Amino acid sequence: MRSSLDAGGAAPYPRAARPRPWRGSPEGERRRSRLLLARAQQTGATGTAKLNNEVNTIYVSADSASSIPAVQQELTKLLPTAAITDQNDLASQVTGSVGSAASLANNLGKWLSVAVLVAAFGLAILLTMSAVARRVREFGTLKALGWRGGRIVGQVVGESLVIGVVGGAAGVALGYGGAALIDKLATRLSAIVGSSPPTTASGVAARLAQQVGSSATHTVYVTLTAPVTLNAIGLAVVLALAGGLLAGAFGGWRAARLRPAAALRKVEWWSHCVAWTWNSATANGSRSAARPGRASPRCCNCSAGSTAPPGARSSSTART
Amino acid sequence: MSERVVARVRARSIGFVFQAFNLMPMLSAAENVETALAPLGVGGAERRRLILIAALIVIVAIVVGVLIYLRRSRRDRDGRGES
Numbered sequence: 001m002r003s004s005l006d007a008g009g010a011a012p013y014p015r016a017a018r019p020r021p022w023r024g025s026p027e028g029e030r031r032r033s034r035l036l037l038a039r040a041q042q043t044g045a046t047g048t049a050k051l052n053n054e055v056n057t058i059y060v061s062a063d064s065a066s067s068i069p070a071v072q073q074e075l076t077k078l079l080p081t082a083a084i085t086d087q088n089d090l091a092s093q094v095t096g097s098v099g100s101a102a103s104l105a106n107n108l109g110k111w112l113s114v115a116v117l118v119a120a121f122g123l124a125i126l127l128t129m130s131a132v133a134r135r136v137r138e139f140g141t142l143k144a145l146g147w148r149g150g151r152i153v154g155q156v157v158g159e160s161l162v163i164g165v166v167g168g169a170a171g172v173a174l175g176y177g178g179a180a181l182i183d184k185l186a187t188r189l190s191a192i193v194g195s196s197p198p199t200t201a202s203g204v205a206a207r208l209a210q211q212v213g214s215s216a217t218h219t220v221y222v223t224l225t226a227p228v229t230l231n232a233i234g235l236a237v238v239l240a241l242a243g244g245l246l247a248g249a250f251g252g253w254r255a256a257r258l259r260p261a262a263a264l265r266k267v268e269w270w271s272h273c274v275a276w277t278w279n280s281a282t283a284n285g286s287r288s289a290a291r292p293g294r295a296s297p298r299c300c301n302c303s304a305g306s307t308a309p310p311g312a313r314s315s316s317t318a319r320t
Numbered sequence: 321m322s323e324r325v326v327a328r329v330r331a332r333s334i335g336f337v338f339q340a341f342n343l344m345p346m347l348s349a350a351e352n353v354e355t356a357l358a359p360l361g362v363g364g365a366e367r368r369r370l371i372l373i374a375a376l377i378v379i380v381a382i383v384v385g386v387l388i389y390l391r392r393s394r395r396d397r398d399g400r401g402e403s
Contacts, residue, residue, distance in 0.1 A: 141342040146331020146359035149323055260330070264342075 093249020098191045098220060117239065124243045128160055128251035139255040140263025149256030157245060168237045175236065179226035191220045216316030331359040350375070 060072045068086055075084050132139075139152055321329075330336075335341050336339045357367045 053384065131361045137342070138344060141338070141344075142355060143327070143357045144330060144338075146329075147355075148327040151359070176384050225390075 001067055065084075094191050095220065096190060101189060120245065121243050124160075124164075124247040125250050128156070128247040129254065132156060132251035132255045136255065136258060136263050140258060140260045143256075143258070143263065144260040152256045153249065153252035156255060157248035160244040160248025160251070161241065162244075164240045164242075164247075165237075167244075168240025171240060172233055176228060182226040186223055186225065188221045188223050289313045327359065 060071065060075065062068050068088075072084050072086060075082070142152060142155075211235075344355065347355070350368070353371050353374070354367050357370065362370065
């Protein structure tokens with residue numbers, strides 16, 4: 001490599017006052033590319049404006065990619081204070097920024113899916129709880145018939161598992177559709193990376209290039225993909241099953257704790273009316289009172305147990 | 321008493337008479353009967369056989385009851401106590 005650069009950081013060159021007839025010509029372009037750094041820095045457009053701190057980047061091109069490390073080493077020796085980077089750094093910076101965008105998308109997706117998962121689990125548990133709370137009477141009947149708590153829990157868990165399996169299958173199908181949609185509509189992130197020019201500059205080891213990479217740039221595309229892997233599907237199904245199991249266990253545990261008497265006392269709002277009309281019909285011997293259309297306006301304005309005869313309450317004699 | 325023992329007593333020794341029907345609306349009539357047989361440890365096939373027998377008995381009872389009713393009402397209409 002030409003060592004004309006080693007004068008770059010040396011003592012100030014005497015101010016150039018001599019005429020430069022070659023300025024502005026193609027010959028001048030060629031000659032200007034061989035300027036010493038100190039002279040380049042002292043060359044101003046006018047007499048007073050200096051380029052003292054203006055020239056701070058020098059492009060150096062090597063004649064082959066394999067010699068870049070050697071050139072870099074020599075440059076470090078010649079210009080110990082300069083920061084020397086090469087195309088690989090630039091390329092890796094660009095790729096790195098694209099990559100960090102990709103990893104950001106990945107991380108965002110991961111945490112988003114975790115949040116959605118937690119919300120879904122919570123929702124499943126809440127819904128199962130409310131469903132079980134509405135079926136307390138049913139479970140009370142089962143307990144009165146002699147069902148053990150574990151059996152009731154198993155029943156609820158089984159129902160939740162079936163719902164989980166169906167939901168998981170629907171979710172996998174929906175996920176397939178969504179992934180296909182993303183693949184179809186995917187926006188491509190593009191980045192323009194300057195590549196090293198073709199290595200035909202034989203003989204010139206180091207030259208002042210105007211703009212490295214202006215001759216040959218190539219574009220890097222990062223495509224947004226939604227890969228569907230067997231692992232992801234398996235995870236989805238397992239999570240759906242786990243959600244069903246968890247929700248069912250919670251709901252079943254609450255349902256199985258109740259004693260049948262307590263559960264059966266939680267009558268639905270109309271059931272004491274049924275018992276009341278039945279009782280009054282059998283007591284009076286008239287069929288008219290048993291008709292719900294007649295009986296309900298008289299009965300159901302009452303609060304449970306105030307107007308209805310005491311015997312009309314649902315079975316509360318079973319104590320354990 | 322443990323929950324297990326209580327459940328056993330409820331299944332084998334106590335009969336509940338519900339004032340409301342307390343049927344499961346999503347189950348068939350036979351399945352509703354099965355809910356009471358399940359805690360007794362009766363197998364599925366045996367349960368269905370028992371329920372079939374019970375249903376036949378109930379049908380026979382209904383037929384007999386209707387016949388008795390018809391006979392009685394005819395007797396009432398005719399006004400002669402001949403039974």
